[in-house]
Each structure stands twice: as structure tokens, then as C-alpha cells.
Amino acid sequence: xxxxxxxxxxxxxxxxxxALKNIDLVIEKGSFVALVGPSGCGKSTLLRAIAGxxxxxxxxxxxxxxxxxxxxxxxxxxxxxxxSYALYPHMTVEENLTYSLRLHGVGKAEARQKAAEVAAxxxxxxxxxxxxxxxxxxxxxRVAMGRAIIRNPKAFLFDEPLSNLDxxxxxxxxxxxxxxxxxxxxxxxxxxxxxxxxxxxxxWVVVMRDGVIxxxxxxxxxxDRPVNRFVAGFIGSPAMNFLPARMAEDGKAILLDGSGGxxxxxxxxxxxxxxxxxxxxxxxxxxxxxxxxxxxxxxxxESTGSATYLSSDDGALQLVQSDRTDLNPGxxxxxxxxxxxxxxxDPETGTSI
Amino acid sequence: MSRFFNSLRDGVGFDLLxxxxxxxxxxxxxxxxxxxxxxxxxxxxxxxxxxALMRPFVGFDNYVAVVRQPExxxxxxxxxxxxxxSMTGQFVLGFALALFFAQKFPGxxxxxGLFLVSWVMPGLVVGAIWSxxxxxxxxxxxxxxxxxGLIQSNIFWKSDPNFSIWAVIIANIWLGLAFxxxxxxVGLAAIPRDLYEAAELDGANAxxxxxxxxxxxMRSTIGAVLSxxxxxxxxxxxxxxxxxxxxxxxxxxxxxxxxxxxxxxxYDFAKGATVSxxxxxxxxxASVVYVRSTRHEVRG
Amino acid sequence: MTRPYTPWxxxxxxxxxxxxxxxxxxxxxxxSLKSGSEIFANPPTFWPRSPDxxxxxxxxxxxxxxxxxxxSVVIASGVTAITVILGTGCAYVLARYRNGWIDVGLFCVLxxxxxxxxxxITPLFVGFNQxxxxxxxxxxxxxxxxxxxxxxxxxxxRATFMSVPRELEEAALVDGNSRIGAFFxxxxxxxxxxxxxxxxxxxxxxxxEYIYSKSIIQDPGLQPASVGLSGFLGPNSTDWNSIMxxxxxxxxxxxxxxxxxxxxxxxxxxxxxxx
Numbered sequence: 001x002x003x004x005x006x007x008x009x010x011x012x013x014x015x016x017x018x019a020l021k022n023i024d025l026v027i028e029k030g031s032f033v034a035l036v037g038p039s040g041c042g043k044s045t046l047l048r049a050i051a052g053x054x055x056x057x058x059x060x061x062x063x064x065x066x067x068x069x070x071x072x073x074x075x076x077x078x079x080x081x082x083x084s085y086a087l088y089p090h091m092t093v094e095e096n097l098t099y100s101l102r103l104h105g106v107g108k109a110e111a112r113q114k115a116a117e118v119a120a121x122x123x124x125x126x127x128x129x130x131x132x133x134x135x136x137x138x139x140x141x142r143v144a145m146g147r148a149i150i151r152n153p154k155a156f157l158f159d160e161p162l163s164n165l166d167x168x169x170x171x172x173x174x175x176x177x178x179x180x181x182x183x184x185x186x187x188x189x190x191x192x193x194x195x196x197x198x199x200x201x202x203x204w205v206v207v208m209r210d211g212v213i214x215x216x217x218x219x220x221x222x223x224d225r226p227v228n229r230f231v232a233g234f235i236g237s238p239a240m241n242f243l244p245a246r247m248a249e250d251g252k253a254i255l256l257d258g259s260g261g262x263x264x265x266x267x268x269x270x271x272x273x274x275x276x277x278x279x280x281x282x283x284x285x286x287x288x289x290x291x292x293x294x295x296x297x298x299x300x301x302e303s304t305g306s307a308t309y310l311s312s313d314d315g316a317l318q319l320v321q322s323d324r325t326d327l328n329p330g331x332x333x334x335x336x337x338x339x340x341x342x343x344x345x346d347p348e349t350g351t352s353i
Numbered sequence: 354m355s356r357f358f359n360s361l362r363d364g365v366g367f368d369l370l371x372x373x374x375x376x377x378x379x380x381x382x383x384x385x386x387x388x389x390x391x392x393x394x395x396x397x398x399x400x401x402x403x404x405a406l407m408r409p410f411v412g413f414d415n416y417v418a419v420v421r422q423p424e425x426x427x428x429x430x431x432x433x434x435x436x437x438x439s440m441t442g443q444f445v446l447g448f449a450l451a452l453f454f455a456q457k458f459p460g461x462x463x464x465x466g467l468f469l470v471s472w473v474m475p476g477l478v479v480g481a482i483w484s485x486x487x488x489x490x491x492x493x494x495x496x497x498x499x500x501x502g503l504i505q506s507n508i509f510w511k512s513d514p515n516f517s518i519w520a521v522i523i524a525n526i527w528l529g530l531a532f533x534x535x536x537x538x539v540g541l542a543a544i545p546r547d548l549y550e551a552a553e554l555d556g557a558n559a560x561x562x563x564x565x566x567x568x569x570x571m572r573s574t575i576g577a578v579l580s581x582x583x584x585x586x587x588x589x590x591x592x593x594x595x596x597x598x599x600x601x602x603x604x605x606x607x608x609x610x611x612x613x614x615x616x617x618x619x620y621d622f623a624k625g626a627t628v629s630x631x632x633x634x635x636x637x638x639a640s641v642v643y644v645r646s647t648r649h650e651v652r653g
Numbered sequence: 654m655t656r657p658y659t660p661w662x663x664x665x666x667x668x669x670x671x672x673x674x675x676x677x678x679x680x681x682x683x684x685s686l687k688s689g690s691e692i693f694a695n696p697p698t699f700w701p702r703s704p705d706x707x708x709x710x711x712x713x714x715x716x717x718x719x720x721x722x723x724x725s726v727v728i729a730s731g732v733t734a735i736t737v738i739l740g741t742g743c744a745y746v747l748a749r750y751r752n753g754w755i756d757v758g759l760f761c762v763l764x765x766x767x768x769x770x771x772x773x774i775t776p777l778f779v780g781f782n783q784x785x786x787x788x789x790x791x792x793x794x795x796x797x798x799x800x801x802x803x804x805x806x807x808x809x810x811r812a813t814f815m816s817v818p819r820e821l822e823e824a825a826l827v828d829g830n831s832r833i834g835a836f837f838x839x840x841x842x843x844x845x846x847x848x849x850x851x852x853x854x855x856x857x858x859x860x861x862e863y864i865y866s867k868s869i870i871q872d873p874g875l876q877p878a879s880v881g882l883s884g885f886l887g888p889n890s891t892d893w894n895s896i897m898x899x900x901x902x903x904x905x906x907x908x909x910x911x912x913x914x915x916x917x918x919x920x921x922x923x924x925x926x927x928x
Contacts, residue, residue, distance in 0.1 A: 364832065367832045367833060367836075368746045368749070368750075368832075370742075371742030371743055371745060371746045372742070372743050372746045372747070372758060374739050374742065374743070375739040375740055375742065375743035375803065375807070376743070376758070376761075378735075378739050378799075378800065378803070379761075379762075379765055379800055379803060379804070382777070382796055382797060382799070382800035383765050383768060383773065383800045383801075384765070385780070386773050386776035386777050386780060387768070387772075387773070387776070389776040389779070389780060390772065390773075390775060390776040393775070393776060393779065398779070403779065403782060404782065404783055405783075406783065450670065453666070453667070453670070454667065456663055457660075458660040458661075458663035458664050458667065459660060459664060460664055460667070461663075461667065462916075462919075463915075463916070464664075464667045464668060464671050465667075465919075466915045466916060466918075466919045467671050467674075467675065467915070468671065468674055469911075469915070469918065469919060470675065470678070470908065470911055471674075473854070473857045473858070473907055473908075473911050473918075474861065474904055474907065474908075475860065475861025475862075475863065475879055475903065475904065475907075476861060476863060477861065477863050477879045477882050477883060477886070478681075478861070478882070478900045478903060478904050479677075480886075481882060481886050481896055481897075481900050482677045482678070482680065482681045482897070482900065483677065484886070484888075484890065485680070485681075485684060485893050485896070485897065486677060486680060488893075490693075491692065491693045491695065491697065493680060493697055496695075496696055496697055500696075511888050512888065527674075527677065530674070535919070584766075584767045587769055588767075588768075588769040588770065588771075590769070590770060590771050590863070590864050591861075591863045591864065591879075594863075594867075594883055594886075594887070595883070595886055595887075596888065597888050598887060598888055600888060601888075608771075609769055609771035609772075610771065612771050612772070612775065613771050613774060613775075613864065613868070616774070616775045616778070616868075617774075617778075617867075617868050622775055622778075622779060625775040626775045626776065629769075629771060629772040629773075629775055630772075632769065632771070632772050633768070633772050636767050636768065636769060636772070637764075637767075639767070640763070640764055640767040643763075643767075644760070644763065
């Protein structure tokens with residue numbers, strides 16, 4: 001697989017603020033890479049640095065093998081879909097689509113034909129004569145994408161393009177964007193704060209926090225094997241439960257802190273006596289059919305019809321199951337979990353043990 | 354009757370009172386004089402009939418007499434040059450400054466605000482200062498131009514018939530620059546930044562971005578600025594008595610000042626009224642353009 | 654988008670541009686402080702060799718500036734008072750509603766804004782003469798200048814009123830106020846700052862009023878400072894020392910107010926001027 005975008009040792013400073021810290025990332029040609037993280041983690045900054053809209057303080061950035069140092073955005077041959085779509089309000093949809101072609105001297109007839117093709121691909125054929133203010137949010141989004149597609153760029157950059165749409169539309173557009181990516185054989189970099197979008201759309205997910213890449217990998221790898229507590233808590237919804245605990249004397253189980261002395265078996269032995277943080281996903285916790293060393297008192301029961309959420313009375317634990325339940329608040333019940341699904345993290349550094 | 358007072362306190366009467374008071378005042382002191390002006394332009398007005406309302410009706414005689422005045426065509430030409438010269442200078446320089454101050458740097462807003470000082474200064478004082486700067490023998494402008502090598506010998510801005518109108522134009526450009534810059538800055542700020550970023554990614558360089566994004570999106574602002582500029586330039590008066598008094602030999606006289614001269618130096622109020630009616634028609638056209646330009650907003 | 658130029662370079666250029674633009678003001682002060690012969694030095698000096706402020710008291714007395722400045726204050730105050738009293742209410746109503754009548758009203762106000770004083774002065778003078786107002790010339794000037802200032806004031810203050818949420822007034826009405834009460838106790842205090850800025854702008858503008866004063870006031874004891882200046886200013890003036898000193902005295906109070914309130918003034922102008 002060839003690398004389409006290479007980011008090596010990239011740092012970015014805004015004055016005294018260190019926005020990107022030693023970023024190393026390779027984006028393969030034809031792949032769909034998602035950059036996720038909380039606000040201010042640097043994902044948008046990194047995307048804009050790829051586009052050339054922000055400079056990098058040090059490090060190397062290559063697109064299709066060529067160094068981008070000193071290359072202005074208009075010569076990088078990348079296309080960006082903005083969060084606000086950035087459609088030119090004084091131009092029709094067709095003019096918006098053909099803008100970059102006209103700038104490069106493409107003839108009028110050829111430009112119109114290309115616009116017609118792209119419009120057909122994105123479902124805009126009937127809207128070519130309209131102005132952006134006459135379009136709905138979803139239609140504007142499609143124009144923004146069409147404007148990117150028509151240029152046949154080396155990479156597509158998406159800056160939270162779906163955050164201005166309502167939930168149902170978002171789900172539909174997710175599928176359309178990914179389908180378009182596959183059809184075009186494009187290379188896409190997609191920034192979002194929504195980890196569900198990242199997990200469902202991407203081939204490769206990069207989790208960022210405070211300017212650093214916490215972990216990158218295939219979506220399910222991040223889900224199954226998070227390298228630290230942050231990634232474990234960020235990926236997966238509802239979020240992973242974290243409970244302080246200590247390793248048992250025999251190193252084969254953990255004892256949860258608190259009066260109950262709850263004991264949970266582990267898949268692999270670890271250092272005895274050590275203080276740890278135990279991570280367990282709500283979907284992996286089950287009501288124990290019989291006796292158990294691990295209990296909790298039900299605090300709240302919420303049912304959406306398709307899933308039931310049970311929270312503990314102290315709010316520290318939550319479990320989700322697809323079956324209905326007879327349990328009520330106040331009931332004390334035993335839990336079980338497959339030892340392979342128990343994650344351990346160091347209480348101070350947060351890294352996985 | 355009590356219903357009347359009630360509505361004064363609580364309803365439509367209150368609104369009507371507030372608007373009505375101002376409107377009555379304006380009608381009496383602005384609307385009525387306008388009509389009176391038109392009336393006078395059709396009458397014979399001299400020292401004997403000055404106090405009367407109904408004066409001898411002379412039809413279009415005043416208008417004919419005004420056009421026949423030897424300085425009429427010169428004044429018309431000067432007014433045109435004055436308007437075009439002032440507006441071009443104010444607009445181009447104002448736009449350049451607005452573009453410069455649209456960039457982000459510390460203190461941009463404050464420094465830009467300093468330019469507005471010209472707007473609050475009395476026109477006569479501005480005229481006085483420029484009169485000194487433009488003085489032929491000892492004015493500092495000539496010194497600067499000579500030291501830059503742009504001219505060889507002093508230009509007598511105020512007393513040379515070829516340059517006298519330009520003296521007033523220069524001072525007027527200084528005066529009107531800030532207002533143009535301010536309005537254009539507001540228009541520039543309304544354009545979202547990511548449009549420029551999108552355009553740059555699409556391949557546009559700085560000039561192309563200005564031409565295809567900035568200018569089209571500023572169409573209504575530019576229309577407003579130009580029409581307000583036209584109206585403002587036609588209103589300019591104070592600079593003339595300070596700088597050239599319309600001379601030498603009317604080479605820097607414009608319609609506004611000429612009308613005043615006719616009434617208050619030659620005491621020919623009929624001609625003064627006539628010229629100002631002609632000016633008013635010009636102003637009317639400009640304001641119609643202004644109103645139309647501010648009605649159409651092109652916004653996404 | 655990152656610019657290649659550092660912010661400090663831009664600040665320097667900005668300050669340089671402002672300095673060029675403000676040069677005439679600087680030149681006014683510098684000329685007034687030079688000695689009589691140094692003004693005509695060739696090449697001219699950009700800083701007085703020995704600053705001599707003695708021309709200030711001389712001009713103050715010789716040109717009877719106290720009288721002139723007092724008249725300017727009287728006229729400016731009168732204009733501001735009338736404009737604020739009549740214009741505020743009008744702006745309030747024009748901001749409160751949006752219908753055909755209001756559009757007509759706004760249109761009329763806008764149209765009145767464009768009238769040049771040189772167009773108005775002839776009929777105003779003749780008209781004042783007929784009603785005998787020329788006997789109180791300063792009053793006549795105040796009325797004429799207020800009519801000139803009011804439309805712009807109404808336009809700016811209307812913008813201020815439009816920024817006061819309608820719900821506050823409606824809440825006051827529901828609480829038991831009459832319309833008068835709601836206006837005076839709720840809406841007006843909230844718009845106070847905007848009105849104040851516009852009033853100050855009106856005052857500064859009327860302080861420099863020239864054409865009406867020159868045409869209507871013959872008595873030197875009643876003339877404002879602008880007319881006083883025109884008395885010894887013209888195409889053939891040579892007493893630049895005094896002219897600049899006079900101008901400096903005349904203009905410095907306005908400049909001081911402007912510098913203090915600059916940010917508010919700019920905000921007021923930008924919000925209202927583009928309507």
C-alpha cells in the first residue's frame with residue numbers, strides 16, 4: 001500500500017500554546033482515516049495543516065510523496081469539506097461546482113459537463129440552478145462534497161461535516177459519504193468528535209488528546225485493546241465503567257475497593273497486591289444467573305425498548321442489556337463478566353496493564 | 354375626550370405624538386423650505402419683494418438666466434470633476450485601507466478608529482489646515498513632492514486656475530476617507546473567513562479571491578458607500594470658503610458654493626434658489642440609488 | 654489562514670498609515686508653536702526650534718475667542734437639546750414597528766438626510782426673515798441646524814432601540830406600566846448609552862456648524878467660532894501662526910472627547926450607518 005499522506009514528527013505552536021506534539025501518522029492511499037478526540041485535541045489543526053491552511057512549526061508533511069514545505073494550499077491539490085460547507089452564496093450550485101475548474105482555465109462546456117456528472121453522482125441534478133440559500137442543510141452538504149469531488153484531488157479532507165445536521169440525516173449521510181469514498185477509490189481524512197461516526201465509517205481511527213495521538217489502529221482494535229484509560233473511555237458508547245481495585249494475593253483476580261470485597265477473575269495473571277483501575281464495558285457486564293462474588297445495588301432502570309440500562313445506586317457502574325428486566329431500584333443483584341473483557345489500567349499513568 | 358388622553362398614554366396616540374412632534378419640526382424646517390425653494394425659483398425675488406410670500410411669477414426666466422450666466426458651464430464642469438475626483442479618491446483609498454485593516458493584528462480596531470477623527474472636526478478647520486499645507490510658496494505638500502522628485506517647481510494649488518479645484522478635492526478626500534473606510538470595513542467583515550479558505554483550496558490566488566469572492570459579495574455595501582459618498586460630496590461646503598472661495602475666477606466653484614454666493618454675496622436670492630433646486634434634483638437621483646442599493650442584500 | 658507577515662510588521666505599517674493620515678493635525682499644532690519667521694522657513698522644520706506658545710493667549714484675546722466659543726457652545730447645546738428631545742421618541746417609534754407607515758416615515762427621514770445645507774440656506778433665510786426670526790439669529794441657526802442634524806440622529810438611535818429586546822417592554826406593560834411608563838422607565842434607560850453617544854456626536858458636529866451661522870448671524874457678538882475663523886481665513890491668508898493657534902484652541906476639546914470615546918463612537922456609527 002502506498003502512502004498518500006505522510007506526517008512525520010510534526011509539531012505546531014501557536015505562540016506559547018503547543019497545539020500538535022510530535023505527530024506521526026501515515027495515511028495510505030485509498031483509506032478512510034478518522035481523527036477523533038475531544039474539543040481542543042488538535043484534530044482540526046492537524047487537518048488544516050495537511051491542507052496548508054495552518055503552517056507547521058517543525059516536522060515533515062508529504063502528500064503523494066512530495067514535500068509540502070512552503071507549498072501554499074492552492075497548489076496542494078487537496079479538497080476540503082468545511083463544517084459550515086463554505087458554499088459561495090453569490091453563485092449557483094453549478095457555479096459553485098465549477099469554480100475551481102474555471103480558475104484553472106477549463107472551458108465552459110467541459111466544466112458544465114463535469115458538473116452534470118458530479119451532480120448525478122451526488123443527487124444534485126435538479127438543483128444546479130439554485131442558490132445556496134435556497135437549499136436545505138443536507139443539500140448544501142452534498143454541494144460541498146460535489147465541489148470537492150469534481151476536482152479529483154489527491155485527498156479529501158472532512159472537517160466535522162455532519163455536525164450541523166439532525167440525527168436522522170446524519171446517519172444517512174454517513175453511509176453516503178463512505179459509499180462515495182469507496183466508489184471513487186479516494187483517500188479521505190475525516191475529523192469528528194463523534195466516536196460512533198469514526199467507528200462506523202473509518203478503516204483506521206486516530207484518537208487524539210491535547211495535541212498527541214493517544215492511539216491509532218483499526219476501529220475494533222481500539223475497542224478491544226485500548227492502550228490507555230482515555231482511549232478506553234472515549235471509544236464505545238455507553239462509556240466504559242472504571243472502578244478502583246487492587247490485585248488479589250494470588251494475582252489471578254482483582255478485589256474492588258469498597259466494603260464489599262468484590263472479586264472478579266482475570267484472564268491473565270498480573271502483579272499481586274498492586275493498585276489498579278478496572279475497566280469493564282457496560283455491554284460486557286451481565287446479571288449473574290446464580291451466585292457471584294461481584295454485586296451491585298440497582299439505582300435506576302431505564303429502558304428504550306430495544307435496550308435496558310441499569311445503573312448502580314452510587315452511579316459508579318452501568319450495565320446495558322438487550323433483554324427486558326424485572327429488577328427494580330434497590331434490588332441487590334450479582335454480576336458476572338468474561339475475564340477476557342476486564343481491562344486493567346495503572347491508576348497514575350492510565351496505561352493499560 | 355378621555356379616550357384621546359388614554360391613547361396618548363397607552364396606545365397609538367403615544368406613538369403618533371412621538372413621531373408627530375419630530376415630523377412636524379422637520380416638515381417646518383426642512384420640508385417646507387424645500388418647497389419654498391422651488392417656489393422662489395419661479396418668482397422674481399429682489400430686496401423689495403423679499404418680505405412677501407407671493408411675488409411676481411416669472412416662469413422659467415430664472416432658470417434661463419442661470420444657464421445663461423457665463424460661469425454656468427464652468428461651475429457644472431467643476432461640480433462634476435469635484436464629485437468624480439473626490440469619490441474616486443475616497444473610495445479607492447478607503448477600500449485599500451479597509452482591506453489592510455481587515456487583517457488580524459493587535460490594535461487593528463483601535464488604530465483604524467483613529468482615522469475617524471476627520472469626521473468630527475469642523476469642516477472649516479480642516480479647510481484651514483489644508484489651506485496652509487497646500488500653500489504655494491511655503492506649504493509643506495510642495496516641499497514633500499519636490500523632495501520626492503515628483504515635481505520640479507512649486508504648484509500653486511490654490512491660486513493656479515488649473516489646480517484650484519484639485520486643492521479642494523485633496524482636502525475633501527482626506528475628509529471623506531475615513532467614512533468610506535469604515536463602511537467598507539463593515540462590509541468586508543461580513544464575509545465569512547472560510548469562504549476565502551475554500552477558494553484558496555480550490556486554487557485561487559489573492560487577486561482571484563478578491564475578484565471572485567470579495568467584490569461580488571460586497572456589491573450592496575459598495576452601492577451604499579458610493580451613493581452615500583455622492584450625497585456627502587454634494588453636501589460639502591465648508592472647505593470652499595476656507596481654501597479658494599471658488600476662485601480664482603470660478604475655476605474651483607461648484608454648484609453648492611455658487612448657489613450660496615448668489616444669495617449671500619450678490620443678494621440674488623432668485624438665482625440662488627434656482628441653482629439649489631437644480632442641485633437638489635441631482636441629490637434626489639443619488640438618494641434613490643442609495644435606497645435601492647441597500648434593499649438588495651446578497652447573503653447565503 | 655496563516656499570513657507570511659508577522660503581526661508586528663502589520664502593526665508598524667498600520668501606525669505609519671495612521672501617522673500619515675493624522676499629519677495635518679500634527680502640522681496644525683506644530684505651526685502654531687513656531688515663531689513667525691520659522692513658519693516660512695525653507696525647507697520647513699518638522700519640529701519648532703523653540704516652541705513658542707505665546708501666540709495662544711494673543712489669539713485668544715485679539716480674536717475675542719471667549720465670545721466666539723461661548724456662542725459655539727450655545728448653538729451646539731441648543732441643537733443637541735432639540736435633536737435629542739424630538740429625535741429620540743421618533744427613533745423609538747420607528748424601531749418598534751414595521752409596517753407601511755413606518756416605511757414611509759423612514760424613507761422621509763432618509764431623504765431629509767441627504768439635503769445639502771447650501772440647498773436649504775436660501776429658503777430658510779428668506780423664510781426666517783419673513784417670520785422675523787432673524788431678530789434672534791442664534792435661535793434661527795439652532796432651529797436650522799437641528800433640522801439638519803435630526804435625520805442622522807434618528808437613524809443611528811433607531812438602531813440602538815432595535816437592540817433593546819421587545820420582550821422587556823412587553824413585560825413592563827404586563828406588569829402594569831402604561832406605554833409612557835414603559836418607555837421612560839424601561840426602554841430609555843437601556844438605550845441610554847447609545848443615545849448618549851449619538852448626542853455627543855451631534856454636539857461635536859454642531860460645534861463646527863458654519864454655513865447657517867455665517868449666513869444668518871451678522872452681529873459679531875453672536876457669531877460662533879467657525880465664523881470667527883472665517884473672518885481671517887481665506888485664499889490669501891498669511892497669518893498662519895494665528896490661524897493655526899485659533900484652530901487648535903477651537904478643535905482640541907472635540908479631539909479630546911473623541912479620543913476618550915472613540916471606541917463607542919465607532920461602534921455607534923457602524924451599527925447605524927449601514928441601515
